[in-house]
Amino acid sequence: MATTAPSLTCNHLTFAWPDGTEVFEDFDLTVGPGRTGLIGLNGTGKSTLLKLLAGELTPGGGSVRVSGEVGYLPQNLTLDVTRRVDEVLGIEDTRTALHAIESGDVDERHFTVVGDDWDVEERARATLDGLGLEHIGLDRVIGELSGGESVLLRLAALLLARPSVLLLDEPTNNLDLAARDRLYQAVSGWKGVLVVVSHDRELLSLVDQIADLRDGGVRWYGGNLESYEAAVATEQEAAQRMVRSAEADVRRQKRELAEARMKLARRERYGRKMQAIKREPKGVMSARKRQAEVSAGKHRGMHEERLSEAAKRLDAAQEAVWDDDEIRVDLPHTEVPRGRRVLTLREVELRWGGRARLDFHGPERIALVGRNGAGKTTLLRTVAGQWEPVSGEVEVHVPLRYLPQRLDLLDEDLSLVENVARAAPGTTNNQIRARLARFLFTGRRAEQRVGTLSGGERFRAALATVMLAEPAPQLLMLDEPTNNLDMSSVDQLVSALHSYRGALLVASHDLSFLRRIGTTRWLRMDGQLTDVEPL
Structure with missing residues (x-):
């Protein structure tokens, strides 16, 4: 059976x-x-x-x-x-x-x-x-x-x-x-x-x-x-064409409606003129006026209906286009001149074991990889000054910001604007709002309490807080940034990091993400911090 x-x-x-x-x-x-x-x-x-x-x-x-x-x-x-x-x-x-x-x-x-x-x-x-x-x-x-x-x-x-x-x-x-x-x-x-x-x-x-x-x-x-993304790209191209066609149709219908109204207005002026000079009997002129008004109403209604239908088609076409908003980080003060030293580690021994030596120059993009428990987070926290090394010297030469894996730098009870204001106390409220718009937080969304944000929104909020801090970070460190992000949020993060002009140190197991952000150097933490071939 x-x-x-x-x-x-x-x-x-x-x-x-x-x-x-x-x-x-x-x-x-x-x-x-x-x-x-x-x-x-x-x-x-x-x-x-x-x-x-x-x-x-x-x-x-x-x-x-x-x-x-x-x-x-x-x-x-x-x-x-x-x-x-x-x-x-x-x-x-x-x-x-x-x-x-x-x-x-x-x-x-x-x-x-x-x-x-x-x-x-x-x-x-x-x-x-x-x-x-x-x-x-x-x-x-x-x-x-x-x-x-x-x-x-x-x-x-x-x-x-x-x-x-x-x-x-x-x-x-x-x-x-x-x-x-x-x-x-x-x-x-x-x-x-x-x-x-x-x-x-x-x-x-x-x-x-x-x-x-x-x-x-x-x-x-x-x-x-890969097949999904190819199919979606084809669908979205067709949807964009439909939007452009529908927009053109709406413009055409608006133009024809305006022209129809102008013609009707001219007819009405002509009718009033004829009535004033009384070339025809009053009854004939009244009948013609009523007939013209009926005809004008039908004509105007036809064009208004066509415009309404065109607007509905445009709405439907726009609904088929997915929201592909990108984070745009145009922060010129984050730029690091080529060859400038941003971080030096001299014979550093970490608190949970492991040693590190490093000369880091801008605007390098370093991927930090290694097995779980190898000390990647410990290294980042030590560089950020949260933990003291057992021995050795950590010297940070440029403004540094660190985005931890747990995103615990945000105050849950404060709004996003208030969180950014804490990191950039010299920035006005209007300046903060303008900059948050680049991270897709506009209007009331910027006033939303952090504790009510979704996972992807919370990450964007944390990223905005560190990147909009003063002084502007010329070295940005991220610890497993793609964990718990949906694919759209990962794409937004990649877009943001492409437009970021400073140096990057990113700990991640996500090789695809590390390749997409333009990693220029690969380091492995496994007892010792060592350079490895690109993965």
């Missing part, structure tokens, strides 16, 4: 948060076997949708149906640090029963627990090995693992359980390059249904189709991210 293929289906799904904020209304979705990349702007409900599919949230209306076992890897993974590895893998009871049998205990309960899973430990170690976790013993506790290792361990648990449906939410966040490669291998070999929410371009290059969550619905595109 044929088995039913695994699938995910949402019918007329409705969901809102307790405060009444609506996320989905009458939402439909069907996902079959294959690898699906789910993308969309921050706030469109991607993570919420995965939680609904995984059963972590209950819809307010409609239905969610899943055919097959579901495995779910959330974006913000929290594991009990006291649990053992085998507990996270879900094999602790089977291991206990196996060990009891091996020690001579032939209680029937142990055989029931083991069932046919006599090779569970071998399968678990093979799964860990496949994700680069061969050094992790099954009896170790979670508290001894790094954040990246914890994510891979949770993925190992899912792979070991062999679900037919796998849901991954931003799985590469906080993973170093080696761990990302392991994840890519696992995804590329996945059989069944896989839905992954990600902004990682390399991960999205492995999917079979893209689902774009936008305006409360999903648009499907066959192929991977």
Whole structure:
């Protein structure tokens, strides 16, 4: 008998948060076997949708149906640090029963627990090995693992359980390059249904189709991210042509309406003139006047209707064009002359281990890479003056600003204008507003309290705060800036950094992003800070 293929289906799904904020209304979705990349702007409900599919949230209306076992890897993974590895893998009871049998205990309960899973430990170690976790013993506790290792361990648990449906939410966040490669291998070999929410371009290059969550619905595109971007570019070019055509039509209809009104006005003046000189009987002239008024009304109404229809077509055409606003950072005072020294590290020993020597000259763009826990953030915080080195000397030669991974430089209770004013106390309110407009914060949005901003808006707010600070930063340091950003926000960040004229030091595992910002030098932190070939 044929088995039913695994699938995910949402019918007329409705969901809102307790405060009444609506996320989905009458939402439909069907996902079959294959690898699906789910993308969309921050706030469109991607993570919420995965939680609904995984059963972590209950819809307010409609239905969610899943055919097959579901495995779910959330974006913000929290594991009990006291649990053992085998507990996270879900094999602790089977291991206990196996060990009891091996020690001579032939209680029937142990055989029931083991069932046919006599090779569970071998399968678990093979799964860990496949994700680069061969050094992790099954009896170790979670508290001894790094954040990246914890994510891979949770993925190992899912792979070991062999679900037919796998849901991954931003799985590469906080993973170093080696761990990302392991994840890519696992995804590329996945059989069944896989839905992954990600902004990682390399991960999205492995999917079979893209689902774009936008305006409360999903648009499907066959192929991977590159195919999606090509299709969208074609669509947007056509949409722009439609807008230009509709704009021309509106201008033409306005011109014809104006001309029609002028002709009618001339006729009315002529009619009044004829009536004044009384060349025709009064009854005839009155009849002609009524007929002219009716004809004029119809003529004017026809042109007004044509203009209204043209305006509607223009509105529809403009709706088809996506918002592609770019951050523009025209800050001439951030420019660093070529060859000028911006940072010197002399035999620096970091507080958590690791050593660094560096001569950094402007306007270099340095990518800082390395495994999780190698000391990249420690190095950045030491350069920023937040932590003292154990020994050695850190000398910063130009104004420096640091954007930390957690964006904790912002005051949640203050508005964006007020946050920038704290960093640039000599700048007027009007100047701050004008500059914030370059970061896509205009009008009332600049007065919005930071605590109410979305993830992408919060990042733009933090970036604006550091880049608009006084004195203008000639050395900008960013720590994992693309984590938790949607693809549109990453594009905006790339655009902003292209127009930034100072020196850059960026710690990231996102190789695509590092290449796109024009990295000129690559450094690896792994005990020692060393130059490496471009990645």
